[in-house]
Amino acid sequence: MKLLLCITFNLFIFSTVFCQQKCGTMDALNYGHQNEAFKKETLQNLKDYVGNNYRNKVNPGEVYTIPCVVHVVWRVQSENISDQFIYDGLAVLNEDFRKLNKIEEVKSEFQSLIADSEIEFCLANVDPNGNPTTGINRVKTSIRNLAEDYGENKIKFTNDGGTDAWPTDQYLNIWVGNISTDGLLGYAQFPNSGSRLTDGIVLDDRSFGRAGGNDAIEDDGTTSHEVGHWLGLFHIWGDDDGCEEYGPPECICEGSDGIQDTNNSGGSARGCRKDSYSCDSPDMIQNFMDYSNCSAFFTPNQVNVMRSNLRPGGFRDGLSQSGKCADLIPNDVAITKINFPAFDEIICTRNFKPAITIANNGTDTLKKVIFKMKLSTGVEEEYTWEGALNFAQYENIELGEMISSAGSKNIEISVVSVNDVLDENKTNHTLNNDFYIEPQSADNLPLNEDFESNWPNNNWFNASTDDNLEFLITDEVTHFGENCLLLQNYNNELVGATDEIISKNLNIASYTNAKLRFFYAYTNIDENSIDELVVLLTPDCGVHFDTLFYAKGKNLATTSAQTDYFSPVASEWDRVVIDLAEYENLKFANFHFKFISGLGNNFYLDDISIFGKDAIVDVVDFENEILTVYPNPFENNFIIDLPKNEIKNTLSKITIFDAAGKVVYTKEHSFKNNSLNINSIQSKGIYYLHISANEKHFINKIIKL
DSSP states (O other): OOOEEEEEEOSSOEEEEEESOEEOHHHHHHHHOOSHHHHHHHHHHHHHHHHHHTTOOOSTTOOEEEEEEEEEEESSGGGSOOHHHHHHHHHHHHHHHTTOSOGGGSOGGGGGGOOOOOEEEEEOSBOTTSOBOOSEEEEEOOOSOTTTTGGGOGGGOGGGTSOOOOOTTTOEEEEEEOOOGGGEEEEEOOTTSSOGGGOSEEEETTSSSOBTTBTTOSOTTHHHHHHHHHTTOOOTTTTOOOSOTTOOSSOOOOOOOSOTTSOOOSSOOOTTOTTOEETTEEOOTTBTTSOOSSOOBOOHHHHHHHHHTTSTTSTTTTGGGSOOSOOOOSSOEEEEEEEESOTTEEESOSEEOOEEEEEEOSSSOEEEEEEEEEETTSOEEEEEEEEEEOTTOEEEEEOOOEEOOSEEEEEEEEEEEETTBOOSOTTSSEEEEEEEEOOOOOEESOEEEOSOSOSSOSSEEEOOSOTTOOOEEESSSOSSSSOEEEEOOTTOOOEEEEEEEEEOOEEGGGSSSOEEEEEEEEOOSSTTOOOEEEEEEESSTTSSOEEEEEEEGGGTOSSOOOSSOOOOOGGGOEEEEEEOGGGTTOOOBEEEEEEEEESOOOEEEEEEEEEOSSOOOOOOOGGGSSOEEESSSBSSOEEEEOSSOTTTTSEEEEEEEETTSOEEEEEEEEOOSSEEEEOOOOSOEEEEEEEEETTEEEEEEEEEO
16 A cells, blocks of 8 residues: 655644645644644634534525636646546545545444535536536646645736636635645635635645546545545544554543543544544544545535535635526527627727527537627517527627717617527526627728838838837838838747727729839748738728738748848748739728737838739839839929830830829820929929739839938
8 A cells, every 4th residue: 555645734733744645734723824823723723613503503404506617727638637537536425525425434333423514516517607508617837846835825816827816706726736845735725714715625636536447536525535624524533643653552631622522532543444443442444534445424514614605604605606507408508708899899880780699508508599689779680590509608799780870879689589498597698788889991002011101101000019119110221212111020039919090081993903012131040030011901990800910930031031130121021912913892900010029130121012903013213124213302304215116116004103193193194205304293202103914014113302
């Protein structure tokens, strides 16, 4: 038999003995009460409560049912115990408390003291928010051993690597994790002896389940032992451990659990020595509040103490009436949240699609739901969802499109039917939100941005979540012209920080054959670089997004990795062209360029253009092509010269855009001669000259002084 080191305390004695298993309840009580006087007072109050209540029967015949939530806090998969182990653990707990276990194996002299506690335990099926739950909460942790300082209760706090308790006046919180320090199998918090935030029991992942089901369990009475503490019971030997290792004869026998029908004992039991005898009486080693590996029963006086804590006015009053183990019905869907439009949200378009979260509260698989959407203006729509949702599963769904006028609105979303029958629970299937519609205007295309003027500007604005970085103008390098955007990501040690620029509102439908084009340059530092670039389109001011472009790490890089500060040369820029044909009817949109940091090098962005009708071509310098523009910059007029004959005598279309994309000049012209003089540009600034002829396209930037 495996013997594990057992450390037990009382207020005055620290002794070390060897025992089959270790309960850390007294250790935790001592740890949580560092002030000696307060510790003694707390312990005395607990013992007084036992002494005042062990004789009193509490509502015999009434079954108290306690809702439980099991928090499985695991680091490696072996600690992530199965649902079946949890079901087995609750079944064993119920068998033990209802006298349905192997009571025939209890010694004959104790058979008359085996009591049915009339206390039962259920896995909660309603969470603290009123939503369905399996009663099992799984949380992954990075902590190797959650009991190195178990008195600190790290397993019970999310910020410490565990998970926070559900309301302890509504649930018995059972934390399960790796707490196997010095053979520790579990510990509990006595009633009214500590913070509500830590109330509950903690079990090692190897001690919860059923012996024979969980191979690590020799005896499956640990859970009942710790729940006994949680309901006010002490160890039956009174935590004095005054016997020799295999005593008697030298038993101090001064400690007591305060209960009359549990024989006093000189110390904790080991193994299953049913003939153990101390303090002038047979040891009740099969009592759940001893340490044997054949525990099997509670006594009537112990039951009285436990039930006294559950009765009205008791320290655990109300648990059995919390309603967290509700009677389930077959068809029950809950609308748990209206995600869009959220309460008091301002939406920027008249047409929108509401979005909700639903949960299956019923025992039948949820396959079909018909929803009704109703606006305060009287507009009503229905939407049918189909899928497969099991009990306590959730799903986010988007409903059908609605259209409304501007102003203050209220939307009500309700359930019409579930699986082609009426919803049998009408208390959870209707929600409503107030919101506002403030339609925004959108500018027509084209959009041309070369970052040669002020930044941010009327076309784009910064939207960074990283306090250290944002997109800035630089004139150190450029794809074309004098400036480009730079994100100085070199030496940025943050991973996951987001920096982005967002376009003004644009009317994609104003052009046919619209395309987005941009140039960028980036490189990794090494194989660990995982920076990301995402280009997104949103039709509703950021509620929904479509991904137009995505690249990460080596797939984003435009050249080989560099450990030095990256400044690209001309050959290290990449061009991206995105067809926007599927958005040809979209009258409102914003574009997002989002960079997500990941230990790489600098990122550069330049010459973002959205054109239509004619194919997008690169911005080129006519100096080495078939056209020449001079003077450039110009004051009054400029000349387009054709030193070669590729488009001579061909009808050409000449268009000039300002920096905002507005057409300021358009003309069809046949280059019969070798040049054309244009003097109709009035205002100073940057312009784009676009010539199409013979299925060829030429674009150049021109500047009027």
